[in-house]
Amino acid sequence: MKAIVYEKYGSPDLLELREVKRPEPRPHEVLIKVLAAAVNKADWHLLRGEPLPIRLMAGLFKPKHKIPGADVAGIVERVGSKITHFRPGDEVFGDLSGSGFGSFAEYVSTDEKCLAKKPSKLSYEESAALPMAAVTALQGLLDQGRVEEGQEVLINGASGGVGSYAIQLAKAYGAHVTAVSSTAKVEIAYQLGADEVIDYKLHDFIKDSKQYDLIFDVVGNRSPKEIERVLKPGGTYVSCAFSLGALLLGPWKYLTERKKMINLLASTNPASLQRISKLVEEEKLRPVIDKSFTLDDVPEALRIIGRGQAAGKLVIAV
Template identity: 45%
Template sequence: MEKMKAAVYTEYGPSSNLTLQEVPKPEPKANQVRVKVHAAAVNDYDWSAVRGKPNVYRLMFGFTKPKRPILGMEMSGVVDAVGSSVQSLKVGDAVYGDISDDNFAAFAEYVCVNPKVLTTKPETLSFAEATALSHASMLAYQGLFDCGNLKENQKILINGAGGGVGTFALQLAKLHNANVTGVDTGNKLNMMRNLGFDHVIDYKKEDFTKSGIEYDLILDAKTTRTPADYSKALKPRGEYITVGGDVSKLLGILIKGPFYKKKMRILALKANKDLDYMHQLIAEGKLKCVLEPKQFTLSQAGEAVQYFGDGLHEGKVIINIAE
């Protein structure tokens, strides 16, 4: 049996539990393709899964130990094997996508997935950029437009603005002449100013829910406050959309949000749905992928996840797996 290298963890704990190991190289089923992975990205899912925290997540990850020993839901690479019933892709095709609807195993040299979760990579995008685009841009776009109904010249706030979702959301909102405030901290603040945020708030110094300023739309990538807090920062007809964050606070939005006159919703992501539009914007020079300058290799997957968890990243954290 052929082997491949992967970042594997077999018990919950620190991200250092992710270690480089040799495991069986997967073989595609009839309805799958195998992709030689060039790059993967780190997400909240990986940070929560490796630690098994919050504990409620273990209902999904595995109660006493991980059900999936290999993490990673965003990837790009080249098809190197095709199942017998697959006609949409062929060996040699460069592809990418959010594979969470089919598999969570991108921190590896190879992964087998249904081609329905993959998109052909434009030549204008590097593998790292394509990986960054697949999940975060969809959260940003669907959060702002499908859920948030963003309109021209609105005043919006993005919480957790220095990561992948925030950097895409800013650029998309600016296409509609929005006035955009970003909330984050540390080195991200200068990056956010340079990227074009109209106002930047350091959450360690200022609580935007207590400033008295009201917004037409809040897009939240962190969800660290209660519905009552967010309500204070919304205009009478304002909308609050969360794309992820603290589980207890998300439950608060789900249960208590409907009792407020202002709309509060949790985005139900449709993976990869609007990537063709993102391709168009990138080709027109209207959108770019912001990548964390510090790059990681597959053997450093644990470090990459910890870096993400510590909130040190500017844009998307990428793990380079193959050149």
């Protein structure tokens, strides 16, 4: 089968499209014929081996998993002897980051706990655009942020992969949404449902007097002290980008002003994927695809992700 392979950390130039052996499913695994994949910032970090702590999980000196790619959509080809939830022919989607990655390939064998049935009304490419980014937005806004109707919500980094789903979810739950994005993506943020958009190249939301009930941050470029200035008493800050300051300052701010500061580590599981499917069925969430690539183009897609230039998701049609 054809797969994108990398042997050492570095630039997208190190990625090669190669002929490799098709995997065999182990007893608790499902072999998927991949029809689409999508690119995430996590793929960029794993390609670079940066930030360095990522190597504790991904391999100290060279990547442990040679075929990258987390988001996937495809058809079950075969199942291992212990699989009960899936059978050949099932249409599935999922996030393989908890099971060795490998979606930038024609086939991948993966643990069933990474998968769910694909939303029936979506194409494979649309389905692949959802798992990691949409589940992160779901767990950040709904599970940790507990977004509620009528709340003032600010999304920092609103028109990338995670942010474009966060805008939609906050709106679906009745919040008044302020999106922070660059000039080029202001219109996209409005189209996704934002009530107000702050162009960060022209205006700094930290300097405003407005305060928010919930701030969902996918950029992590502001200090907790700056953030808490624009967080209402009793408000919640959820960060996707690990913030040591939020970790240290959080307990004190909660004790004194009931302000919560939370570092999110999202984890995809079948239940989260099914919630995403249901939101799609209810038309509260739709995939946001910036551009579609082929397997040969994975290096170029990763360059775009690395530069932070995607508006929504970049998908790979396999």
